[in-house]
Amino acid sequence: MIRVVLAEDQKMVLSAFASLLELEEDIDVVATATNGEEALAAVRKHRPDVLLTDIEMPGLSGLDVARKLADEGPAVRVVIFTTFARPGYLRQALDARVAGYILKDAPITDLVAALRRVHRGERVVAPELAVAAWEGTDPLTARERDVLRLVGEGLPNSEISQRLHLSEGTVRNYLSSVILKLDARNRTEAFAIARDKGYL
Amino acid sequence: MIRVVLAEDQKMVLSAFASLLELEEDIDVVATATNGEEALAAVRKHRPDVLLTDIEMPGLSGLDVARKLADEGPAVRVVIFTTFARPGYLRQALDARVAGYILKDAPITDLVAALRRVHRGERVVAPELAVAAWEGTDPLTARERDVLRLVGEGLPNSEISQRLHLSEGTVRNYLSSVILKLDARNRTEAFAIARDKGYL
DNA sequence: GTTCGACCATGACATCTGTCATCTCGAACG
DNA sequence: CGTTCGAGATGACAGATGTCATGGTCGAAC
Numbered sequence: 001m002i003r004v005v006l007a008e009d010q011k012m013v014l015s016a017f018a019s020l021l022e023l024e025e026d027i028d029v030v031a032t033a034t035n036g037e038e039a040l041a042a043v044r045k046h047r048p049d050v051l052l053t054d055i056e057m058p059g060l061s062g063l064d065v066a067r068k069l070a071d072e073g074p075a076v077r078v079v080i081f082t083t084f085a086r087p088g089y090l091r092q093a094l095d096a097r098v099a100g101y102i103l104k105d106a107p108i109t110d111l112v113a114a115l116r117r118v119h120r121g122e123r124v125v126a127p128e129l130a131v132a133a134w135e136g137t138d139p140l141t142a143r144e145r146d147v148l149r150l151v152g153e154g155l156p157n158s159e160i161s162q163r164l165h166l167s168e169g170t171v172r173n174y175l176s177s178v179i180l181k182l183d184a185r186n187r188t189e190a191f192a193i194a195r196d197k198g199y200l
Numbered sequence: 201m202i203r204v205v206l207a208e209d210q211k212m213v214l215s216a217f218a219s220l221l222e223l224e225e226d227i228d229v230v231a232t233a234t235n236g237e238e239a240l241a242a243v244r245k246h247r248p249d250v251l252l253t254d255i256e257m258p259g260l261s262g263l264d265v266a267r268k269l270a271d272e273g274p275a276v277r278v279v280i281f282t283t284f285a286r287p288g289y290l291r292q293a294l295d296a297r298v299a300g301y302i303l304k305d306a307p308i309t310d311l312v313a314a315l316r317r318v319h320r321g322e323r324v325v326a327p328e329l330a331v332a333a334w335e336g337t338d339p340l341t342a343r344e345r346d347v348l349r350l351v352g353e354g355l356p357n358s359e360i361s362q363r364l365h366l367s368e369g370t371v372r373n374y375l376s377s378v379i380l381k382l383d384a385r386n387r388t389e390a391f392a393i394a395r396d397k398g399y400l
Numbered sequence: 401g402t403t404c405g406a407c408c409a410t411g412a413c414a415t416c417t418g419t420c421a422t423c424t425c426g427a428a429c430g
Numbered sequence: 431c432g433t434t435c436g437a438g439a440t441g442a443c444a445g446a447t448g449t450c451a452t453g454g455t456c457g458a459a460c
Contacts, residue, residue, distance in 0.1 A: 010283060010304040012311060016216035023219075083210060104210040111212060141436065154389020156416070170438055176418055186446080187417080188388050189354020341406060356446070370408055376448055386416085387447080 002119045005046060006032045007039035007053035007062065017052075017111075024112055036060020040068060043076055049119055050099070055082040055089060063089070066096035077118050081111065086198025088138050090129050100124040138199045139181045147174045149200055152191045202319045205246060206232045207239035207253035207262065217311075224312055236260020240268060243276055249319055250299070255282040255289060263289070266296035277318050281311065286398025288338055290329050300324040338399045339381045347374045349400055352391045 004021060006029055008014040014032055021027050030046045033039035035057045043051050043065075051069065053062040060068075066078045079100035080093050093101050099118045102110055103126045114124040140148070143164075150160045157175070161168040175187055184190035194200050204221060206229050208214040214232055221227045230246045233239035235257045243251050243265075251269065253262040260268075266278045279300035280293050293301050299318045302310055303326045314324040340348070343364075350360045357375070361368040375387055384390035394400050 011306060012281075012304045012308050013213055013216070015308045016213070016220050019223075020216050020219055081212070104212045106211060108212050108215045143437065151388060152392070154384060154386060154392045156386055158416085166437095167439060169440060172416095172418065173420095173439085174437095176420085179418075184354060185356055186354060188351060188391070191388070192352070192354045343407065358446085366407095367409060369410060372446095372448065373409085373450095374407090376450085379448075 002027045002050060002115055003030050003046070003048040004028065004115065005030060005039065005042045005048045005051045007034070007036070007042075007051065007057065007065070008032075009034050009054060009057040020108065021112070021115075027112070027115060036062065036065045039065050043069065048076060050115060051076055051078045052081060052115070053078065055080060055084065063092050063096060066093060066098050070097045079114060079118055079124070084198060085126070085129055086196070087129065088198025088200075090125070090198075091138065092198075101129065102126050103128070138197075140178060140194070140199055144174050144178045144181075145194075145200060147171055148178055148191055148194055151175065151187045152195065152200070202227045202250060202315055203230050203246070203248040204228065204315065205230060205239065205242045205248045205251045207234070207236070207242075207251065207257065207265070208232075209234050209254060209257040220308065221312070221315075227312070227315060236262065236265045239265050243269065248276060250315060251276055251278045252281060252315065253278065255280060255284065263292050263296060266293060266298050270297045279314060279318055279324070284398065285326070285329055286396070287329065288398025288400075290325070290398075291338065292398075301329065302326050303328070338397075340378060340394070340399055344374050344378045344381075345394075345400060347371055348378055348391055348394055351375065351387045352395065352400070 004027060006014065006018055006021070008017065011034060014034060018029050018032055021029050030048055031042040033042050036059050039051065039053055040060065051065070053065060055062040062080055062082070066080065069076055069078055077099035078096070079102065080098055081102050081104060082089065083104050085103055090101050100114050100123065102114050102124065106126065117124050146164055147160060150163060155163070157168050157171045161171045164171070179186065179190045182190045182193045184193055204227060206214065206218055206221070208217065211234060214234060218229050218232055221229050230248050231242040233242050236259050239251065239253055240260065251265070253265060255262040262280055262282070266280065269276055269278055277299035279302065280298055281302050281304060282289065283304050285303055290301050300314050300323065302314050302324065306326065317324050346364055347360060350363060355363070357368050357371045361371045364371070379386065379390045382390045382393045384393055
């Protein structure tokens with residue numbers, strides 16, 4: 001019997017997957033959660049074999065939860081299932097020592113198969129991403145990401161400099177470097193590229 | 201018996217919902233689709249009572265499909281089910297004369313209940329959106345939206361003007377107007393605001 | 401028949417953005 | 431011990447962006 005905790009912020013999707021997994025005789029959904037904090041609490045309480053979690057959730061993301069569980073030891077295996085085929089996300093997931101990364105776009109049979117393989121001790125990565133993970137390595141430094149995130153909120157350099165306690169010139173320098181690295185024409189395009197690749 | 205065509209681009213989610221709906225005795229999922237074109241074809245072939253569709257799908261969006269079906273008469277009732285609580289989306293949906301607009305964040309019981317009510321001839325709108333629809337009316341003109349969409353792709357004014365066959369000054373004027381209307385500080389923030397409200 | 405709004409344009413102007421050269425500092429590496 | 435790298439900074443400059451005034455056409459509405 002594979003004991004699973006399931007985390008997914010959209011309630012309809014959560015219960016749909018829960019019902020579906022319960023139909024499998026060798027899978028038991030012992031708890032569900034609609035955000036990262038709940039997921040973490042449920043894992044600590046129920047000690048399941050596998051945490052199956054979405055990435056984008058309010059508060060703690062699935063990647064945040066995976067990182068925290070990795071710090072606590074390898075007892076619970078984490079499988080990420082997400083909409084996003086972003087190399088940056090996969091990279092973060094692998095850094096957090098997840099056992100699986102599968103896409104919601106794949107057929108459901110893949111989901112159940114992945115759970116069984118992970119339970120046997122294997123690691124499972126969506127094939128369309130295995131290659132992309134290495135070619136799309138994040139070239140940005142931590143500070144460059146900080147600046148770029150605020151750019152995405154539409155802040156002008158003056159306000160970004162205040163928020164990060166930097167001089168405005170430094171902000172311009174970082175952004176200039178980001179634009180160069182991402183081969184963008186301006187801040188807006190740089191942000192769009194970084195977002196699509198999952199660097200943020 | 202309520203005959204339903206179900207459209208949703210993420211295959212796992214699609215089959216999860218399909219299985220779940222099939223468990224209801226009065227609901228029959230006669231066909232599924234993973235994009236707008238397939239959905240349209242399935243509706244024309246099977247003539248279901250209800251088309252239950254996501255919004256964001258590759259190619260034709262759920263809103264596009266709703267608009268096309270509205271042109272063909274009221275035979276098929278459309279229910280939008282989506283992640284996005286954006287007033288602009290609801291507005292477009294109502295303009296396309298949809299019969300329902302529900303959120304994936306609501307409990308599943310709402311989904312089945314909505315299908316039954318729509319089948320009885322009622323209209324169903326997610327309560328958290330019914331109010332927001334009127335306060336968040338899109339203030340932008342068609343041309344302003346065109347410009348703003350290209351801004352979102354990171355294009356500079358010069359290239360936007362070429363794409364839309366406008367002078368660069370005119371692009372600046374439209375954008376200035378957009379920034380004023382949306383109370384933004386620059387193009388990037390204007391785009392972020394419009395995206396979040398579903399104006400694009 | 402006028403008024404209004406969407407659409408398109410020009411020119412002037414101020415400010416913001418992006419690039420580049422150059423500098424300091426501290427940590428990491430061989 | 432020198433080199434490299436990230437973080438942080440300055441100043442100068444060119445080009446992109448945003449604002450404003452102004453003016454034109456056209457179609458719908460009153």
